[in-house]
Amino acid sequence: MTAPAPLPPASAVALASAVKRLAETDRLLVAMDFDGTLAPFVDVPRGARALPESKAALDRLERLPRTWVAYVSGRPLDSLQTVTEADEDALLIGSHGVEIRFGRDGVSLDLSDDERRTLERLGEVLGEVVDSLPGLKLEVKPVGFGVHYRLVADEHGPDVVRRAREAAAAVSDRLTIRDGKDIIEFSVRGADKGDGVERLREYTGATAVIFAGDDVTDEDGFRVLRAGEDVGIKVGRGETAAQYRVADEHAIATLLTLLAEARAAATA
Ligand SMILES: O=P(O)(O)OC[C@H]1O[C@H](O[C@H]2O[C@H](CO)[C@@H](O)[C@H](O)[C@H]2O)[C@H](O)[C@@H](O)[C@@H]1O
Numbered sequence: 001m002t003a004p005a006p007l008p009p010a011s012a013v014a015l016a017s018a019v020k021r022l023a024e025t026d027r028l029l030v031a032m033d034f035d036g037t038l039a040p041f042v043d044v045p046r047g048a049r050a051l052p053e054s055k056a057a058l059d060r061l062e063r064l065p066r067t068w069v070a071y072v073s074g075r076p077l078d079s080l081q082t083v084t085e086a087d088e089d090a091l092l093i094g095s096h097g098v099e100i101r102f103g104r105d106g107v108s109l110d111l112s113d114d115e116r117r118t119l120e121r122l123g124e125v126l127g128e129v130v131d132s133l134p135g136l137k138l139e140v141k142p143v144g145f146g147v148h149y150r151l152v153a154d155e156h157g158p159d160v161v162r163r164a165r166e167a168a169a170a171v172s173d174r175l176t177i178r179d180g181k182d183i184i185e186f187s188v189r190g191a192d193k194g195d196g197v198e199r200l201r202e203y204t205g206a207t208a209v210i211f212a213g214d215d216v217t218d219e220d221g222f223r224v225l226r227a228g229e230d231v232g233i234k235v236g237r238g239e240t241a242a243q244y245r246v247a248d249e250h251a252i253a254t255l256l257t258l259l260a261e262a263r264a265a266a267t268a
Contacts, residue, residue, distance in 0.1 A: 015244045018231045019255060022208050023262035025229075027066045029206035030058065030259070031197055031221070032252075033213035034073040034084060036181060037235050040249050043151055045075075045139065048083050051249055055085070057256035064260075065267045068204045072196045074180065074217055076141045077101050091203070093196035096178065096217050098143050098189045100196070102203055109142055115188045118172050119144070122186060125167040129160070136160060144175075144187030157182070178217050194220035210259070212252055213242075 022028060032038055038050035038058075050058070062069040070091035073080045077094035081101075086092065089103040100107040111119070123138075126145050130136040133156060139146035147164045149157050161184050168175055168186045176190040197211055207229070211221045214235035222232040222241040232242035235252060246252060 011244065015231075015233070015246070015255070016258065018244065019210075019259050020262050022210055022231055023259060023266045025206075025208035027068075027205050027207045028061075028263060029068050029070065029200055029204050029209045030061050030256075031070045031072050031200055031209060031211045032058070033193075033211075033215070033218050033221070033235075034071055034075065034080065036214035037212050037218075037249060037252055039083065041150075041181060045148070046079065046082065050084065051253045053253035054249070054256050057253070057260040060260040061256070061263060064263055067263055067267065068200075068206065070200050070204075072097075072193050072200070072211070072213075072221060074146075074178070074185065074215075091200060093193070093200065095141055095143055095187070095189070095191075096185075097191035097193050097196035097220070098187065100199060109189075111143070111188070115143075118175075118188050121171045122168060122175075122188075125171055126164060126186070129164050129167050132163075133160065139183075141185075141187070143189045144185060146180075146183045146185040148183050150182035160184075180215055180217065192220035193217055194224040197221045197224050212246075212255075 035048055038054045039048040042048050058069050061067050068091060071080055071084050072093040074096045075094055077092055077099045080092050080094045092101045122145060126138055126147055130138045130147060133152055135151035137148040139148060149160045164184050176187040178185040201209055209225060209230040211225060212233040212235060213221055219241055225232045234240035234242040234245045236248060
């Protein structure tokens with residue numbers, strides 16, 4: 001006699017059932033973090049791309065009635081547009097919630113003179129940190145900088161972070177600082193992904209939101225989700241406010257494919 005197939009864990013069953021419930025909502029917003037959620041990490045940020053299965057599912061979702069797809073990322077908008085290969089009508093939240101572009105509508109950043117001076121000085125001091133060790137890279141963003149240390153030996157990481165923090169603290173004590181995956185970021189603006197998700201909810205009139213993310217900065221997005229209506233999914237390890245957790249980007253691809261199938265049936 002053949003052994004019965006192992007049952008999926010209870011959490012996987014609960015998530016699959018939450019996805020089916022979501023598919024039935026009147027107006028659905030699918031908001032996705034990019035790096036580490038749709039796209040596996042790579043050494044060169046501009047080379048990152050969503051897994052093909054995720055991209056296909058999101059493209060399908062976007063074409064369905066009363067369904068919106070949005071990307072919510074720490075990347076600057078231009079970089080986000082490139083790596084998502086999203087069309088010009090896409091809903092994009094960049095720079096961790098600071099930059100907003102909804103199709104042709106956008107929010108102008110209008111930096112103050114004080115912010116410009118701080119950015120200039122910050123670029124100088126972080127540039128010195130980055131120049132001190134081969135492999136470090138400075139990512140220039142509209143409202144800040146990211147110091148990437150993915151390409152240096154693991155033992156150097158904590159020292160790079162400490163020196164970058166000290167250099168930035170000498171410039172301003174009002175910066176927003178974010179620790180990410182092999183990156184530390186400094187910003188002169190303090191909006192977060194929770195603000196981004198709420199702007200998207202308002203813009204689309206969504207009756208339910210699904211948001212997935214892998215990093216600490218995604219926790220702000222999980223915190224604004226509404227129990228019983230929305231679905232938050234943490235990708236990978238770490239403490240989280242999300243209701244659900246999956247292992248990696250491949251699990252997200254499977255989930256998005258399931259959601260696209262169920263939503264197509266529900267809106268047919
Ligand atoms: O909010 P996200 O969409 O997850 O963006 C977070 C940061 O992603 C990028 O850096 C990360 O991905 C790179 C490509 O895989 C990787 O090389 C780097 O080590 C990661 O930290 C991006 O470059 C940053 O601007 C984003 O803030």
